[in-house]
Amino acid sequence: MFMNPVDYDVVIIGCGPAGTTTARVAAQKGLKVLLVDKRQELGAPIQCSGALSASALEDADIDPNAEFVQDEIFGFRVYNEVGDQSNIDYRILKPEKYGIGVDKKPLGYVVDRRRFDRYLMTLAERAGAEVWLKTEGVSYKPLDDYTCEVYLRKFNKEIIVRTKVLVGADGLQSQVGKWAGLDTHIKMTELASCLQFVVDGVETNGMLEIITGHEWAPGGYAWLFPKGHGYAEVGLGVIRTMTKQNAQWHLDHFINNSFLKERLKHARILPVQGGGVPLAAPLRTQYAANLILVGDAARHVNPITGGGLHTALIGGMIAGGFLAELIQSGSNTSAENLKGYQNHWEEGLGNKMWQLYHVKKSIFKMEDIDQRNLKLYETMSDYFNPHSVYKKV
Numbered sequence: 403m404f405m406n407p408v409d410y411d412v413v414i415i416g417c418g419p420a421g422t423t424t425a426r427v428a429a430q431k432g433l434k435v436l437l438v439d440k441r442q443e444l445g446a447p448i449q450c451s452g453a454l455s456a457s458a459l460e461d462a463d464i465d466p467n468a469e470f471v472q473d474e475i476f477g478f479r480v481y482n483e484v485g486d487q488s489n490i491d492y493r494i495l496k497p498e499k500y501g502i503g504v505d506k507k508p509l510g511y512v513v514d515r516r517r518f519d520r521y522l523m524t525l526a527e528r529a530g531a532e533v534w535l536k537t538e539g540v541s542y543k544p545l546d547d548y549t550c551e552v553y554l555r556k557f558n559k560e561i562i563v564r565t566k567v568l569v570g571a572d573g574l575q576s577q578v579g580k581w582a583g584l585d586t587h588i589k590m591t592e593l594a595s596c597l598q599f600v601v602d603g604v605e606t607n608g609m610l611e612i613i614t615g616h617e618w619a620p621g622g623y624a625w626l627f628p629k630g631h632g633y634a635e636v637g638l639g640v641i642r643t644m645t646k647q648n649a650q651w652h653l654d655h656f657i658n659n660s661f662l663k664e665r666l667k668h669a670r671i672l673p674v675q676g677g678g679v680p681l682a683a684p685l686r687t688q689y690a691a692n693l694i695l696v697g698d699a700a701r702h703v704n705p706i707t708g709g710g711l712h713t714a715l716i717g718g719m720i721a722g723g724f725l726a727e728l729i730q731s732g733s734n735t736s737a738e739n740l741k742g743y744q745n746h747w748e749e750g751l752g753n754k755m756w757q758l759y760h761v762k763k764s765i766f767k768m769e770d771i772d773q774r775n776l777k778l779y780e781t782m783s784d785y786f787n788p789h790s791v792y793k794k795v
C-alpha cells in the first residue's frame with residue numbers, strides 16, 4: 403500500500419509543562435516535532451498556584467528567569483487543625499545554602515503559569531519544535547505500519563498529520579488516553595476540587611504555608627502562598643465525597659473562622675482561580691501503539707501535595723529522551739516498544755510516586771478523624787523536612 407511520508411516523528415497534544423518539555427527534549431535530540439494546544443493564550447485562565455522547587459527547574463535544565471518567577475520560596479510552615487505549627491525554614495535549617503546573598507539561593511519559586519508555559523513553549527520552539535496554537539487534537543487513527551494519523555482542528559480547519567508517535571500531554575481531562583482505550587478513569591474519592599483567591603495585603607515572608615485538618619479541607623489541605631509584589635494566594639483542595647459543602651464554602655469558612663482569620667481579615671480578593679487535582683495513583687498503563695501519555699494526563703501528580711509541575715517537567719524529560727532514543731535506533735513504535743517509556747518513568751519517578759500514593763491512601767482510610775488529622779499533619783511536616791524519610795518528587 404502506498405503511504406505518504408510521515409510528517410513528524412512526534413506530535414504532542416498539550417502545551418503545558420509536560421508537553422513543552424517533551425517537545426524541547428525530543429527536538430534537541432534531533433526529532434521532528436509538532437506541538438499543539440487548543441488555547442490561544444497558554445496557561446490561561448490560571449488554574450495553578452505555581453509553586454515549585456528550585457530542583458524542579460534544575461532537573462528540567464531551566465534557569466530561573468524573571469520572565470516567569472513571581473516570588474522566591476525559602477521554606478514551609480505546616481499547621482495542624484488548631485494552629486500548632488512545624489516551621490521548616492531552610493534559611494535557618496541550612497543557612498550556608500539557602501537565603502538571599504552571595505552563594506545562597508531560594509529553595510523554590512512561585513511562577514506565573516501564563517508566563518511560565520509561554521517561556522517553556524519558546525524553549526521548545528528554539529530547540530526546533532514546530533508549535534501550533536489554537537489547534538485542538540480531535541482524534542487519532544493507528545495505521546498498520548507503526549505510524550498514526552492525528553486529526554487536528556486548527557482555527558476552524560481540519561488537518562490530518564501523520565506521525566510515528568502521538569504524545570498526550572493534554573492535562574487532567576485527557577482525551578488522548580481515551581482515544582487509545584486506556585483506563586483513565588479517576589475516582590471521585592481521589593479528585594480534589596481546588597479553589598484559590600489571589601489576595602492583597604497578606605504578609606507571607608517567603609514561606610509556603612500548609613494548613614491541614616478535616617475542619618478546613620476534608621481530604622486535602624488549605625494553603626497560603628506568596629505571589630510576589632505583596633500579593634498572596636489563599637486556597638484549598640477538598641475531596642467532594644468527604645464533605646457536603648463545595649470548595650467555595652470551605653474557603654470562606656477557612657478565611658473567616660480559622661486561626662489565620664486575623665491575618666486574612668484585611669485581605670482584598672483579586673482573581674478567583676480553581677480546578678481539579680488528581681490525588682491518585684499514576685495510570686497503570688501510560689502507553690499504547692504509537693502513543694504515550696505524560697504529565698497530568700498520566701496522573702503524574704504527587705498524591706500527597708497535589709503538586710504536578712515538577713513531575714510534569716521530569717516526565718517530559720524522560721518522555722522526550724526515550725522517544726529520541728527509540729526512533730533514532732530505527733525501532734518501531736509498537737505498544738511493546740513504547741512500554742519502555744513507562745519502565746524508564748517508573749525507575750526515574752514512578753516508584754517514588756507509588757510509595758507516596760500508598761502513604762496517602764493509608765492516611766485517608768483512617769476512620770477516626772483525629773487520628774487522620776494527626777497523621778496528615780505529621781506526614782506533611784516530615785515530607786518538607788530536609789531529613790525526610792520520603793523521597794521528594
Ligand SMILES: Cc1cc2nc3c(=O)[nH]c(=O)nc-3n(C[C@H](O)[C@H](O)[C@H](O)COP(=O)(O)OP(=O)(O)OC[C@H]3O[C@@H](n4cnc5c(N)ncnc54)[C@H](O)[C@@H]3O)c2cc1C
Nearest residue numbers: 416418419420440451452453539573677697698709710711
Ligand atoms: C488550583 C490548582 C493549584 C495548583 N497548584 C500547584 C502548585 O502550586 N504546584 C504544582 O506543582 N502543581 C500545582 N497544581 C497542579 C499543576 O497545575 C498541574 O499538575 C500541571 O499543570 C500539569 O501540567 P501538564 O502539562 O500535565 O498539564 P496542563 O498544564 O493541564 O496542560 C495541558 C494542556 O493541554 C491543552 N489541551 C487539552 N486538551 C487539548 C486538546 N484536545 N487539543 C489541544 N490542546 C489540548 C490545554 O489547553 C493545556 O494547555 C495545581 C493545580 C490546581 C488545579
